[in-house]
Amino acid sequence: MVRAEYRVDLSARYLGEAIPHPIGKGSGQLSLNEGQLEEDARAGLAFVVLKTLIAEDATGARAMAAWAIHETRMAVERRPSADGRPGWTVTWKGRGWDRSLSDYLALVRAGRDLTRAGRLLVVPSVKYHLPRLDESFREAEYRHTTAALAGAWSEPPLLVEKDFSPTLAGDALADDRAQILRWLQEVPRQIRSASPMPVRIAVKLMNARFDDAFQVEMIRATRGADTLVCFNRLFDSKLGLAYGGWDLSDRNLRVLDLYRPLPTSTDLYPYRPLPTSTDLSSLSGTGNITSGRMLLEYARRGCESAQLHTFFQLALSEYPATQGSRTARVLHALVFHPREGLIAGLLELEADGELERRGGELHFLDVTQRAHRES
Numbered sequence: 001m002v003r004a005e006y007r008v009d010l011s012a013r014y015l016g017e018a019i020p021h022p023i024g025k026g027s028g029q030l031s032l033n034e035g036q037l038e039e040d041a042r043a044g045l046a047f048v049v050l051k052t053l054i055a056e057d058a059t060g061a062r063a064m065a066a067w068a069i070h071e072t073r074m075a076v077e078r079r080p081s082a083d084g085r086p087g088w089t090v091t092w093k094g095r096g097w098d099r100s101l102s103d104y105l106a107l108v109r110a111g112r113d114l115t116r117a118g119r120l121l122v123v124p125s126v127k128y129h130l131p132r133l134d135e136s137f138r139e140a141e142y143r144h145t146t147a148a149l150a151g152a153w154s155e156p157p158l159l160v161e162k163d164f165s166p167t168l169a170g171d172a173l174a175d176d177r178a179q180i181l182r183w184l185q186e187v188p189r190q191i192r193s194a195s196p197m198p199v200r201i202a203v204k205l206m207n208a209r210f211d212d213a214f215q216v217e218m219i220r221a222t223r224g225a226d227t228l229v230c231f232n233r234l235f236d237s238k239l240g241l242a243y244g245g246w247d248l249s250d251r252n253l254r255v256l257d258l259y260r261p262l263p264t265s266t267d268l269y270p271y272r273p274l275p276t277s278t279d280l281s282s283l284s285g286t287g288n289i290t291s292g293r294m295l296l297e298y299a300r301r302g303c304e305s306a307q308l309h310t311f312f313q314l315a316l317s318e319y320p321a322t323q324g325s326r327t328a329r330v331l332h333a334l335v336f337h338p339r340e341g342l343i344a345g346l347l348e349l350e351a352d353g354e355l356e357r358r359g360g361e362l363h364f365l366d367v368t369q370r371a372h373r374e375s
């Protein structure tokens with residue numbers, strides 16, 4: 001409909017899969033059951049990442065068990081940024097999937113059916129064992145969990161997102177830079193060798209509690225990921241909480257600028273992109289995406305899709321549409337808002353000479369290609 005009426009092609013990509021537009025749901029409390037997936041499919045969402053499962057071995061042992069805690073209370077709150085802009089955050093003390101592996105596999109099978117039917121791309125998310133420097137990886141957990149997911153998915157390739165969460169960033173495990181870099185170098189290979197079928201891997205990077213330069217180092221250190229999700233929420237160590245809002249998008253966009261300088265401002269940045277294996281990873285953006293315009297900020301830095309959580313949780317009165325499901329209202333606001341929507345933003349990029357029509361149409365993916373070409 002967007003294509004025919006506005007001559008705008010919103011086609012996008014996540015984990016190498018073609019999707020009709022870039023808007024998806026990030027892993028979390030909004031992808032816990034089949035009902036949520038069905039509503040998202042009906043509303044026309046492009047993809048959903050399921051809640052993060054904590055990996056286990058054949059005996060049910062989980063090295064990361066501390067992340068499988070149960071917590072239901074969430075509060076959507078205003079969180080002003082460091083410079084005072086009012087933004088939204090969700091305050092929540094929970095962590096990963098808190099039910100059984102077999103319950104999770106049932107959800108994966110439901111997601112697989114929606115994916116096969118072409119209604120909604122659904123991808124599982126896992127937190128696997130992350131060892132200290134002097135420890136080895138618990139391969140039995142990687143093998144058992146990945147094989148279980150592959151069994152539920154049944155046809156290659158298996159798609160999986162690996163979560164490095166903000167609570168991990170806040171944990172003593174992540175105090176050591178060398179330890180984090182080792183995880184990023186080795187985890188995709190561990191998952192790949194644990195999988196009984198070809199697998200595509202998205203690595204969702206945490207915002208480590210170090211400076212922007214280290215965040216770029218983390219991107220460059222990651223080996224063998226098909227996609228990098230940039231970047232999970234910030235961690236407030238005083239409150240012991242993950243948070244989002246403008247501080248999160250400021251940080252994420254700043255780091256992506258350092259990694260792939262924007263075409264117009266290459267000389268301003270001290271870091272030159274070096275050719276590494278991660279140049280082959282595509283990018284997916286996450287963090288404070290509450291408008292089509294913000295989504296385009298991530299796209300201009302190379303992100304081919306977007307994973308939202310907080311914007312799905314606002315009071316219904318915050319969305320311009322007055323009817324339809326919550327997901328439908330989110331999509332309507334992000335795509336059609338006359339000033340802040342994706343279509344308005346793409347037309348503005350065209351007017352500014354940053355985007356050209358091909359075959360009479362504007363293409364969302366051209367925005368991301370430009371970031372690749374000119375870096």
Ligand SMILES: Cc1cc2nc3c(=O)[nH]c(=O)nc-3n(C[C@H](O)[C@H](O)[C@H](O)COP(=O)(O)O)c2cc1C
Binds near residue numbers: 025026028308311
């Ligand atoms: C309540 C809540 C639970 C979340 N749980 C997970 C999770 O289990 N795994 C994960 O990878 N990300 C999780 N996230 C992160 C989101 O998927 C998303 O990347 C992040 O919140 C930034 O996007 P936003 O600013 O649109 O919320 C969670 C976020 C929230 C708010």
